[in-house]
Amino acid sequence: MKMNIAVLFGGKSVEHEVSVISAVQAMGSLDAEKYEILPVYIAKDGAFWHGTALRDMEKYRDIPALLRESVRVEFVARDGKVYLYPADEKTLGRRAPIALLDVALPIVHGTNVEDGALQGYLKTLGLPFAGCDVLASAVCMDKYVAKSALQAEGFPVLPGLRVHSGEGLSTAEIVAQIEKQFAYPVIIKPVNLGSSVGINRADDSDALADALEEAFVFADAVLIEPCVQNLREINCAVLGDAESARASECEEPFMQDAILSYKDKYTGGGDKKTGGSKGMASLKRKIPADISAELRAEIQSVAVGAFRHLDAGGVARIDFLMDGATGEFWINEFNTIPGSLAFYLWEPIGLPYSKVLDEMIALALKRARHQAELTTSFDTNILASAGSFGAKGKKC
Template sequence: MMEKNLIVAFGGASPEHEVSVLTAMQAIHALEGSDYNIIPLYIAKSGKWFTGAPLLDLKQYEDLGKLTENATPCHFTHNELGQTVLEEKKGGLFSRAAQHIVYAVLTSFHGSAGENGSFQGVCEQFNIPYTGSGVMGSAVGMDKVTAKSLCRSAGIPVVEGIHFTESNWIENQGKILNKVETLNYPCVVKPVHLGSSIGVEVVNDKEKLIEAVETAFRYDNHLLIEKAISPLTEINCSVKGTAEKPVASVCERPLGTEELLSFADKYMRDDASKGMASADREIPANISESLSNSIQETSKKIFRLFNCSGLARLDFLVESETENFYFNEINTIPGSFSFYLWKESGIGFDSLLTEMIDIAVTNHQKKNGRVLTYDTNLLSQKAVKGIKGLKGNK
């Protein structure tokens, strides 16, 4: 039986780089003793790829420079049989490069590069199974403006807001500020393409708004400003499976030191090595059954709308007094893979990961079962002459 080499891919050029490392280490630990041969694929902040045993030890990440010195550069390629392999850099002039045939890739990135469809596109190019949503679902999920536009068109409520790029801000700051005034304060400033609450700030006046916008532009070229919901209750729900058969978890209510959960609430805690699993939360959320059911059904609807796969977490903003709720964002690779939400249903972390991998492999097999080429003599001599003739008619 062929060894099942599971590539756990994480890191990347993202402000959420360290969060990705935590999620990957949790997953690797959960899969210890499984049938998979775990091979780490760490993408440094520089964009360089590395593998090797040092990457399996969380303590090694305290010094990223030293870590990459001790790790082995690697890349995807094809072997002589045409199979996709993760190939390590040769150790010496006459040594043979170690190659690992890829069974599947467990994508463990967070934010921008890695979660936005770019790495998923690499996997598509090399025709290998990968967990989570495809290129389209990942890209849409990472873009808050596009995601909310799609939800709005599907009748899913979203909070009123405006969006603009840095060049818009430079050229039309006055007009943008006037539009914000129509939303009324307080309002929330958000980078469009980031997660983990990075760059997110609630502001109560124009001066604070300008400061928050300038700070958020350090992380993203595209910002979203929304009317703040108050009194606010944040409710999250995870969905697993496929777009055809999505399954929703119980709902959770994250608890933070502020009304809107911050990066510090999520990760800067004494037990931060547990990632999102360390944050205070109420599971199941202490909300009405009707609200819980509505959020679960809406979560599955969005999962289908974005053609998601594997696993996602959907976050909602609830007006506490009215129970009106609004779609906030979808995380197509949620922190800690939201395994804590599935424990309530008796699903262990290892089982959850195995299901994600199985879905990835099944989707890959279905895709490869389609006709992937179209036989044509377009490039035959006759066709080439026809193209030359077209040039002469210009």
Template sequence: MDEHGRPPARPRVAVVFGGRSSEHAISCATAAGVLGALDRDAWDVVPVGVTREGRWVLAADDPGRWRIAAGGALPEVTAGDGPQVLVPTAADERDLVVLEPDRVPRALGAVDVVLPLLHGPYGEDGTLQGLLEMGSVRYAGSGVLASALSMDKHVARTVLAGAGLPVGPWTALLPGQWEHDPEDCRRRVGELGWPVFVKPARAGSSIGISRVTGPHGLDAAVELALRHDPKVVVEAGVPGVREVECGVLQDVGPDGRRAVSTSLPGEVVVGGEHEFYDFEAKYLDEASVQLLCPAPLDEETTARVRQIAVRAFEAVGAEGLARVDLFLTGDGQLLVNEINTMPGFTQLSMFPRMWAATGVGYPELVDRLLRHALARPTGLR
């Protein structure tokens, strides 16, 4: 209570989810977990959904509405979910404004911090972060640059390799190269050896990814990836690798210093009919996947995973949180595959599970992200 016997004001958090990318439904599922975990005695929660067309709406504060339903039905934010919301774009404004048909626009109130749960382009890639920076609105997670370069597998690998981190063999098919010189593209891919993994450069959740075992399957795989992104990354398949992941959290101490901590690593073991950790295995066929938390690694390998995760986090200038994905080869070598600045965040996702194994429960994890965001300034830092 304050000096007048009133309860202290709760910081207002706008939970933003959905979005224009192909990961729209996964973002909704992430929001379902977060909305269910937020301590309503500590936070004043405003759910804001973004439709596939980019319209921001005042969404239902109902975790069940945004979960992936039994049978695999995917959630979606639509314009009918609520009135349109306008976000502040001036540094001296904080109010969300609600627009309703035949009514005067009304201020919903000031927002103290945004939790941006959008995955993929138009959200996780620095675009939303740039919008919030324009309005000097605090938000959780990485800033514009780290979000943008981490989203782009081509640029991220270039930066990680430049920082001396180990990455596997790969090549990028830049926009227009496949259309103008497919033979050169086929030659460069062939030099990697087979199998290869063909991926959209700026997508996630394994959407648009193909495993190709020889030249006969390459064209179809590239065409599939190009449906999601004009830039394609092709990675050499490394035989016998184990998929290992590590969570990173950044906190701000009372003295203003930033401290980075890591979770115990986890391991993804894919079975059934899946050749790799594809979209169906991640979200629709959980019985075929084992998420081992902590990963069955020896102490020395565990320590190396955590050290490399911190190095990758710092190399891209990440903030708040990240999940670093690595490959462990048969001879004990660790290769950085990618860094996710807004990893899957449902209670069953690897990131929260790794932290739970490390002693940080889901509600505490969400709270720490928001506390870090409130303690961090906007703008250059």
């Protein structure tokens, strides 16, 4: 019998559209012999939608029309199982489930979804899900928290300063604070976004003030780092869990400006012919990256080490910044659900996308089985003696 896989995508995130692209690609690559694929689109207002039309990229040109062809749905947990139900209020009470779900495959990017929020929801429902668990998802979404966690274990990361908008400092005061710690140029980024949204380089205090104001539009906290000179970027994906983690081929993405931009990443560098529908797969890049075998092995080993240290799972892509003149490199960011799930980094080492997805689904079930064993081993019901607790409670 086929497994029922709910593929979740969209969500209230600046990377909503990128997620649609990644998910449509993944749904096209999942093995249809093995899986019943149930698209679940999370609209920007948080409503869940289901329907086969959601697998057609063209239909997203007119989302209201697409949603008229789809049904609003909800997840229902009952008797230790999780179902997908139509959410039509008129039929409440006599609805039949659309499917009894086996696994969720979240293909979402950015805040409110990739950051542990959706993973926490799925965990609360009791539906096994692919990719990182709640904690790793949350840690990796915050560039400062991830940096601190990696730094504590001696992984190579750049120094960074985090500033909260709520600290009550004026922009001039923040500029002065940054100038005490770093020489120009510096890079300013919202702590928890992706796709280069709100990221700028500043070469002087005026540019720094502008960049801070722009970054604070997107997030309450901003990270400032020294700007890497002679910049080269190397990305490496990791697949597996703590036991089986292994590295993919390395890539070198190419940018048009000083910063790898949203346009570079998703619109094929602005080339209309390559179009915006290939997601991260359309970025101009070199695979394998043009680096020595020793450096490749070192980057792969650091990527796997970081994946293990942060207790990641499924597929993650670890992005490095390198000074091309000295060869020194730093982990820049840890993408727990990378664009296009980084499938193009596995194909060169002989792993087709469908096999990567198979493994992610198998890992989701493995983790759920393991967690079920852990929980039942201390399963006692203290409420069985509820009578002895007063209405005002009792110290435990």
